[in-house]
Amino acid sequence: MESSDTAFLSEVSAFLDTDDLCLTGSNVAPTEVNGDTRALRVKLRDRQQKEALRKKRYELRRKNERQALQLMQVELTSRLMLLQHGNKSKNHRSNTNAMVSNSPWRNLVLLQRQQLLQSKEEQEKLISAVTVQASYLKMLRGLDPEELLQAAATQKEASLAIASSMQVNVQSNHVRFAQQLSQVVAAHDQVDDIFSDFNVFNMPTGMTSGMQTSDGVAFFQHFNRFTQPFRLNQTQNSWWKLASFEDMIKDREDYSTLADPRDATILRLRLVRTLVTGATVSIIQRYIFRRVVDENRAVFTWKTLSEGEGIFAGMYLEETGWASLQESVEEEVTVVGVCVQQTPMRFGESRPRTTDSQTFCKLLHDMLNENAQIITTALSKMLIHETLAGIDV
Numbered sequence: 001m002e003s004s005d006t007a008f009l010s011e012v013s014a015f016l017d018t019d020d021l022c023l024t025g026s027n028v029a030p031t032e033v034n035g036d037t038r039a040l041r042v043k044l045r046d047r048q049q050k051e052a053l054r055k056k057r058y059e060l061r062r063k064n065e066r067q068a069l070q071l072m073q074v075e076l077t078s079r080l081m082l083l084q085h086g087n088k089s090k091n092h093r094s095n096t097n098a099m100v101s102n103s104p105w106r107n108l109v110l111l112q113r114q115q116l117l118q119s120k121e122e123q124e125k126l127i128s129a130v131t132v133q134a135s136y137l138k139m140l141r142g143l144d145p146e147e148l149l150q151a152a153a154t155q156k157e158a159s160l161a162i163a164s165s166m167q168v169n170v171q172s173n174h175v176r177f178a179q180q181l182s183q184v185v186a187a188h189d190q191v192d193d194i195f196s197d198f199n200v201f202n203m204p205t206g207m208t209s210g211m212q213t214s215d216g217v218a219f220f221q222h223f224n225r226f227t228q229p230f231r232l233n234q235t236q237n238s239w240w241k242l243a244s245f246e247d248m249i250k251d252r253e254d255y256s257t258l259a260d261p262r263d264a265t266i267l268r269l270r271l272v273r274t275l276v277t278g279a280t281v282s283i284i285q286r287y288i289f290r291r292v293v294d295e296n297r298a299v300f301t302w303k304t305l306s307e308g309e310g311i312f313a314g315m316y317l318e319e320t321g322w323a324s325l326q327e328s329v330e331e332e333v334t335v336v337g338v339c340v341q342q343t344p345m346r347f348g349e350s351r352p353r354t355t356d357s358q359t360f361c362k363l364l365h366d367m368l369n370e371n372a373q374i375i376t377t378a379l380s381k382m383l384i385h386e387t388l389a390g391i392d393v
Contacts, residue, residue, distance in 0.1 A: 176286060177255050177266055180303055183320075184264075184288045187301045191322045194339050207372060209365070217343065220365050224338040224372050230383045232327035235334040236291065236298035238382045239325075242375055243289040243300070245269070265289040273363060281363070282309045298325040308360050315360045316345040319368070340368055 209222040228235045244265050245252075255266040269285045289302040300323035308315035321340040328335055344361055 173253075173255065173268060173286070174258065176305075177258055177288065180286060180288050180305065181259055181264070181266070181290075184290050184301050184303045187303065187320055187322065188290070188292055188299060191299050191301065191324060194322050195324060195337060207369065209369065212341075219341050219343040220361070220368075222338075222340040222342075222368055222372070224336075224340075224376075226336055226376055227328075228334045228336065228380065228383060229332070230334060230387070231332060232296075232298060232325060232334050233293075234383060234386065235336070235379070236293060236300075236325050238386065239300070239323075239375070239379055240291055241382070242378055243291075243302075248374075259290075263291050271367075273367075275359065275363070279311070281312055283307065283312065283364075284309060296326065299323070300325070306364055311356055312360045315357055317361060317364050318343050318345050319364070338372070340372075342368065 205225050205227075207222065207224045209220065212219055212221045244267070249269050249271065251270040251272075253268040255268065256264060258266055265288070267285075267287045269287055271283045271285060272280060273283070274280050284307045286305045286307075287302070288304075289300065292299045292301075300321075302319075302321045304319040304321075306317045306319065319340060319342045321338070323339075324337045326335050327333070342361070342364060344357070
C-alpha cells in the first residue's frame with residue numbers, strides 16, 4: 001500500500017510542477033487570459049483539481065506521518081513494557097530468593113535433610129552391629145551346646161564373684177572408715193595433752209623427729225613448727241584445700257560422704273614408690289583428715305592406716321597427726337605446730353621379714369618428712385597467690 005501511495009504522490013508532484021510552469025507563463029500576460037473566458041474556466045478547473053490533489057497529497061502525507069508515529073509509539077511501548085517486565089522479573093527473583101532464604105520451609109527442609117543424614121548414619125551403624133552379631137551367632141552355633149552352657153555359667157559366676165567382691169570391699173571400707181573416724185574424733189581431745197610439755201609459740205622452728213617409747217610401744221615421732229605471715233582463717237582454709245591431695249595423688253577413692261565433707265576428708269589411696277634397689281612397691285592408705293575451727297585456734301587431726309602390698313604384704317603402720325594453728329597477738333602471723341606419730345602394727349599371725357619391715361617403716365618415715373616439706377612449701381605459695389589475687393593492680 002505504501003508503494004502505490006508513493007507512486008501516486010510522484011505523479012501528482014510531476015503534474016503540479018508542469019502546471020506551475022504554465023501559471024508562471026500566464027502571469028506574464030494576464031490580458032490574454034481575461035480575453036478568453038473558456039480558457040480561464042479550463043485553467044480554473046485545472047487549478048481546483050490541482051488544489052484538490054495537493055490537499056489529498058497533504059492528507060496522505062499527514063496520514064503516513066501519523067501511521068509512522070503510531071508504529072513508533074507501538075514499538076516504543078513494546079520496548080518499555082519489555083524493560084518494565086524485565087525489572088519486575090529481576091525484582092521478583094530477588095524477592096523470591098530472599099523469601100526462600102528466610103522462609104521457615106527452607107529451615108524445615110534443612111532440618112529434615114540433617115535428620116535424614118543422621119538416620120542413614122545410624123542405619124549404617126545398625127547394619128554393622130547386626131553383621132558383627134550375626135558372625136558371633138554363627139560362631140556360637142558351631143560350638144557344642146554343653147561347652148556353650150558351661151562357658152556362660154562360668155562367665156556368670158565370674159561376674160557375680162567380681163560384683164560380690166566389690167560390694168564386700170565397699171562395705172568393708174565403710175566399716176573400717178567408720179571405726180577410724182571415731183578414732184580421729186577422739187584424737188581431737190588429745191591435742192592439748194600432745195602440746196602440754198611446751199607452748200606452740202616457744203617450740204623451736206623447724207622439724208625434729210626420732211624414735212620414742214610409751215608403755216613399751218616404740219613409735220616414730222615427728223615435730224614441726226613454722227609460721228605463716230597471714231591471718232588464721234586464711235591459713236587454715238588454704239591448708240584445708242591441700243589436705244585432700246587432689247593434685248598430688250590420682251589413684252584415689254573418695255568416701256567423704258561418710259562424714260560432713262565441709263570438715264572431713266576421707267580417702268582410700270594407693271601410693272607407688274621406687275626403692276633405692278630399683279624395686280617398685282605399692283602401699284594402700286586409708287586416710288581421714290578432720291578440722292575444728294574455733295575463734296582463736298584451728299585444730300587439724302588425721303589418722304592414716306597404711307597397708308603394704310607385694311613384698312610389703314602383711315605390714316601395717318598407723319599414723320596419727322595433730323596440728324595446732326594459732327594467731328599471734330603481737331603480729332598478724334599464724335604459728336603452726338605439728339606432731340605426728342607412726343606406730344607399726346601387726347594383724348593375725350603375719351610375721352614379715354625384719355629387713356622388709358624395716359624398709360617399709362623407713363619408707364613411710366621418709367614420706368612423712370617429705371610430705372611435711374611439700375605441704376609447707378605449697379601452703380606458702382598458695383597463701384601468697386591468694387593474697388596477690390586479691391590486690392587490684
